[in-house]
Amino acid sequence: MSERELNLDGLVGPTHNYAGLARGNLASARNAGLVANPREAALQGLEKMWMLAELGVPQAVMPPQERPWLPLLEAVGFRGDEAAVLHRAARKAPRLLAAAWSASAMWTANAATVSASADSGDGRVHFMPANLVSQLHRSIEPPSTATLLRALFPEGDHFTHHPPLPATPGLGDEGAANHTRLQQASGTPGVSVFVYGSDGGEGPRRFPARQRLAASEAVARLHGLEEGGTVYARQDPTAVDAGVFHNDVIAVGHGRLLFAHERAFADRDRLLAALRPRLPDLEYLEVPQAVVPLEDAVASYLFNSQVVTSPDGATVLILPEECRQVGSVAAYLEGLQGQGRPFDRLVFRDLRESMRNGGGPACLRLRVPLTGAERSAMAPGVILDEVLYRDLREWVRRWYRDRLAPGDLADPALAEASRGALDELTRRLGIGSVYRFQHAGA
Known part of the structure; x- marks a missing residue:
């Protein structure tokens, strides 16, 4: 039975801020300490979602996670009521405080790995x-991610959920940001391409390799993927050291298409040799280093674009606005215009608030291949239609601040407003009590 790809986008949380916590993410580090605009960030994300829904691409929303996450601060010795914990952490451990407030779960490409039925x-x-x-x-x-995914895709005849892999660096797993499903044709089994940064040996020198081969292999085993339907490829270590912390920063796949930079893979020829017997009609579009230097690809997030198929069969490439501002990338895309293949249409979106923290269009979504019956089995209230889109815009405007600076993370009023927003959101989406604070004192 054929399936369609649902894009599950993370709703940007009300505590979106620029703390520069992600080592190896150059945009995150460069913008650390800037004043963020959570309201604008959430509205920009919603505009992208609605554009996809209007294209006829199935679109759903993933709620934000509860922040601040006080268990983190309590686990490292901060005691007292919430206000006391926040103020003490602000004085003694500001980076730990920022971690407890992080809205990074908005980038659902990191949330999980999904395998089609x-x-x-x-x-x-x-x-x-x-x-x-x-x-x-x-x-x-991960614990909150698991709770939310179970609420949206209830365990049963159609969906099954696994716990995260053991939390050890040797099994470091970064989810779908390092996993691409290619497919010869709709309705046929897919080929899972797992991309890893390290197999336990020597890796990048400047930044850590986040995804381990052992983790990718474990995910494939636990999901029951056939060996013939899995391919493993290593990231080029020079790309990781240039700021390619995930494979989706340097390559994107969809259907029979793999769109990648010349420096995406350590052994491109070996990868293609493994793919072509499984995908005879594979389209491999490579952007040469001489045309778009690696640093320009990272700065523009050219490959963190989304590739989707509209109901009329058109292949649409959704890119961040920054791609028009980097000279080599803009020139390359100009050359693609009007060719018809592999992209019938290029669409640019303003995601500045997310991009400043190092997340482009593809970071914001988790791809979930679903048959019609499977889509009917998921929580109906999270499927984006015009009513929900307008409802969520109104919710964001009412609850979200338009300015959030690092010093605001000690403010208990921000914590109270964040919980109020999430409590109302769960009622609007009809997903029940999914947050820790909703069970406090129960």
């Missing part, structure tokens, strides 16, 4: 939250 051993859609052990602020996300 056509590919899995038991004919169900499989979900595994990423353990995200490489970064403290992200390592607090």
Whole structure:
């Protein structure tokens, strides 16, 4: 049975800020300490989602996670009521405080790895939250990610959920940001391309390799993927050291298409040799280093674009506005215009607030291949239509601040407003009590 790809985008949380916590993410480091605009960030994300929905691409929303995450601060010795904990952490451990407030779960490409029912051993859609052990602020996300995914895709005949892999660097897992499903044709089993930064040996020198080969292999086994339907490829270490912290910063796949930079893979020829017997009609579009230097690809997030197919069969490339501002990238894209293949249309979106923290269009979404029956089995209230889109815009404007500076993270009123916003959101989406604070004192 054929399926369509649902884009599950993370709603930007009300505590979106620029703390520069992600080592190896150049944009995050460059903009650390700037004043953020959570309201604008959330509205920009919603505009992208609605544009996809209007294209006829299935679109759903993933709620933000609860912030601040006080268990992190309590685990490192901060005691007292919430106000006391926040103020003491602000004085003694500001980076730990920033981690507890991080809204990075908005980038759902890191949330989990998803396997289609056509590919899995038991004919169900499989979900595994990423353990995200490489970064403290992200390592607090997996339990909440698991709860939210179970609420949106209830365990049963259609969906099965796995716990994250053990939280150890040797099994570091960054989710779908390092996983691409290619497919010869709709309705046929897919080929899962798992990209890793390290196999335990020598890796990048400047920045850590976040994804481990052992983790990718474990995900494939647990999801029941056939060996013939999996391919493993290593990132080029020079790309990681240039700021390519995830494969989706340097390559994107969709259907039979793999769009990548020349420096994306350590052994491109070996990868293509493994793919072509499984995908005879594979389209491989490579951008040469001489045309778009690696640093320009990273600065523009050219490859963190989304590739989608509209109901009329058109292939649409959705790019960040920054691609028009980097000379080599703009020139390359100008050359693609009007060719018809592999992209029938290029669309640019303003995602400045996300881009300043190092997340482009593809970072904001988790791809979930679903049949019609599977889509009917998921929580209906999170599917984006015009009513929900307008409802969420109104919710954001009412609850979100238009200015959030590092010093605001000690403000208990921000914590109270964040919980109020999330409590109302769960009622609007009809997903029940999914947050820790909603069960306090129950």
